[in-house]
Amino acid sequence: MPQDCWPRRPRPATTGPPCAAEITDARQLRTLRSRLRSWLPAHAPGAGEDLLDELLLAVDELAANGLRHGAVPVRVQTARTAEGVLIDVSDGAPGHGPEPAVGRDPALGGMGLHLVAHVSTARGWEVCGDRKHVWACLPTD
16 A cells, blocks of 8 residues: 555545544543444434444554554544544644555554555545644445
């Protein structure tokens, strides 16, 4: 997967109330996953289990990257867009964007960005103020 699969570009516009959380430790992801399980059916009626699974996978991977490679606190927000659901993960390390692993044995890890790219219809990153935002859109249909 080429590096430009995570281009620097603005996030799409959102509609409706988001599900937002601030985390400083990977153990907090459990609580976030629980909140997303409640948020998704209320804000994306008709969304199936496949979308929920992909949403949880993408949030876990992007948030874990923010904790591992960025600077805490990591802020996670999901919200509806015209075509689906936006996942926006920001951290306090705006100096570099996401870097998908290239030429690495998958057994060594580091494939999270590839997984998220596979389930998303659009993705990118941008810097707003002193925070880097890494985002992905999942389709609701």
